[in-house]
Amino acid sequence: MMNNKTKILLPIYIAIAVVLGIFIGTNLDYKKETVLLFGGNSQEKKIKRLIDFIQYDYVDDVDTDSLLDHTIMDMLSKLDPHSTYIPPQDLQSITETMEGKFVGIGVQFNMLNDSLTVIKVLKDGPSERAGLKAGDRILTANNDTLYGKKLNNNYIIKTLKGEPNSKVDITVYRKMENQELPFTIIRGDVPIESVDAAYMLNNELGYIKINKFAASTYDEFKDALDDLLEAGMKELVLDLRQNPGGFLQVATKIIDEFLEDGKLIVFTKNKREKVDKTFATAKGDFEEGQVYVLLDGASASASEIVAGALQDNDKGTIVGRRSFGKGLVQQEMELGDGSAVRLTVSRYYTPTGRSIQKPYSDDVEDYYVEYENRYNEGELLSRDSIKVNDTLKYVTPKGKVVYGGGGIIPDVFVPLDTTQYIDRIHYSRLNTFVFDYIDNHREQFDGLTFEEFDKSFDSDQKIYEEYSEGLKDSFHYKDLKADEKMVQLYLKALFAQQLFDSNAFYKLMNREDEMLKKVMDLEKNEIPINQ
Known part of the structure; x- marks a missing residue:
């Protein structure tokens, strides 16, 4: 079980992850536009004049670029x-993440003991084509x-x-061969x-996990x-x-x-009430199969579009906990100096007409710690604690009741299992x-x-005992014993990830x-849907 400190920190850690994820995950597929600041209208001239006053007349030197950014x-x-x-x-790294590729040498690395x-x-x-191997130290x-430097x-x-x-010409030290080797x-x-x-989870049930929509x-x-x-x-099973x-x-x-031809x-809808609808075509390869979509509080934006479209079309079953609640659409606009803004230009709606955007005000911090409030109010542990707005009730074609106003509520609720949580200290130490x-x-x-x-x-548990022995002088040793089964599983999964791939990890x-x-x-029909 988790100690009290970990229970308090868990929602904060997840909230931080959501903030970082939303930042890279909200860009939708529009043409990029260049916006020129300080053009001809009076408001733009006013800002330009103020910056000139600060740059030329203010008593101290000021970085006006930084000032403008803020x-x-x-x-x-x-x-x-x-x-x-x-x-x-x-901008470049975020763009690369969303494009799904970058130009480099193809390694995952870490700085270990300044190496x-x-x-x-x-x-x-x-790097694989050139002959590099895991464990090589790039000198x-x-x-x-x-090496020997504190490089970021x-x-x-x-x-x-x-x-x-x-x-790129590199030199590596290969520990297994105890020699330095040159590579181009x-x-x-x-x-x-x-x-x-x-x-495949079994003979008929498949599993796909998607971490973003790039x-x-x-x-x-x-x-x-x-x-x-x-x-x-x-x-x-589609894990989002x-x-x-x-x-x-x-x-x-x-x-x-997943959807038949013609399904919404x-x-x-933008500020001018222009509505753009997207319909399914006839090319779907899994229109007949059962689909389970897994959601949690960090599933947002495009993940909610997928879940909402399937739920509103009575296709499959949504399993898990209420999603984040982001129903705003951003367009990326370049500012002419290598920077850009992602500006909300419309709202999206699920096929029944739901907006799943949760309420927000000027206090952005409150918006992102709302997940912590869900935890404190018991929503992550009990379906009955999920607050719904009866004025935002919608009905699917087959009569299932769904709600708007703050995330996708699952058809089958699964409470947060706090025993499956790995403390961040263990996560770092284990890696x-x-x-x-x-x-x-x-x-x-x-x-x-x-x-x-x-x-x-x-x-024979000798590897686990070696890890455990290294924690004996640490106050985390007590936590280790409390979470022993989960730590052992995570230890094995991390070995599998480094030796094979993320597929082996999952x-x-x-x-x-x-x-x-x-x-x-559900496959055994042991529990009812929409429970």
């Missing part, structure tokens, strides 16, 4: 919680020394990324995957869907937990795989421990398949997942 952020904060300013130094260490070499990427890149991630990323087909790597496209896992997500999803259908899938959203058109293409998917252990025992795992690993890993973690257990009960 002014823009303050202006946007007065509009709504999702209109945001993206400074030039952040730039390769945690994982991405499959089919530039230099184009004669720039990258931004500096390292800037050094390793570059133009397509450009060359040709930079290329490196995918940022948005489908974390796709596999430009590449539909293609990833379709490949996974096709593979599962080929493996005999008749029913699907912790998914903050993304491109609207990507979400609608995924929904189109979503519609948007470090797992890498160090693998780094010192690579021959032990060499050539091992996932199935062999799954059957044999830590059967195969293990999902065995103790309460929402998936609920789905299995």
Whole structure:
């Protein structure tokens, strides 16, 4: 069980994750526009004149660029919680995340003891083609020394990324061979995957987890869907937990795989009352199969569009907890200096006409800690504690009652299982421990398949005992003993993730997942829908 401190911190951690996720997850698929500040109207001239006065006449030197940035952020904060300013130094990385790729060398890395260490070499990427291996320490890149310094991630990323087909000469220290090795790597496209896992839960039930709706997500999803259908899938679990959203058109293409031709998917309405409707086409590949959609309080935006479209069309079953509640649509507009704003330009509505945008005011902080209020008021533990607005009641074609005004309420509620929560200290320590252990025992795992690993890993619990021994002098040792079963499972899953991939991680973690257990009960018809 969780201690009191962890219970208090849990909703705060999740709220922070939601804020970060929403920031990168609200961009919808519009053409980018360049907005020129300080044009000809009187308001723009007024701002320009004020900046000139500050720059030339104010008593102290002032960074007017920074001043303007803060002014823009303050202006946007007065509009709504999702209109945001993206400074030039952040725009590229956010754009890459939403495009689903970047140009680099294709490694996951971490700074361990002032050494730039390769945690994982991405499959089919530039580094794998060049011969790099997990555990290699990158000493230099184009004669720039990258060890023995306290370098931040931004500096390292800037050094390793570059133009397509450009060359970077690196030197690595390979611990297993105890020697320095030179490599020349040709930079290329490196995918940022948005489908974390796709596999069969049993002979007929498939599972796909999507972490965001980026430009590449539909293609990833379709490949996974096709593979599962080929493996005999008749029913699907679509896991959208912790998914903050993304491109609207990507979400609608995924929904189109489930709905029959002509079914309304979503519609948007702007300030001029212009309505744009999106309908399903005849090309769906999973229109007959049962779908379960998993949601939690961090499922937002495009995730809610998917869940709302399926729920309102009586397609499948929504399982989990009430989603975040974001029904505002943003358009990205460039400001001409490498920065951009994402400005709310319309609202979206589910097929029954629901807006699932939760209320907001000028206090953005209150808006994002609303999740903490849900926790404190018991909503995460009891369906009866979910507050609904009876004036925002809607009915689906088959007579199911649904509500607007603040997120998607699931058909089948699953309370938060606090015993499944890993303390952030354990999370950090476990990741470090797992890498160090693998780094010192690579021959032990060499050539091992996932199935062999799954059957044999830590059967004598010596690895767990080694981790536990390292915590004995820490006050976290008591927490470890209280959460022992979960920590052991997470330890094994992290080993699987570093040795294989994220698919292996979720195969293990999902065995103790309460929402998936609920789905299995639904499959056996052991619990009623809309309970």
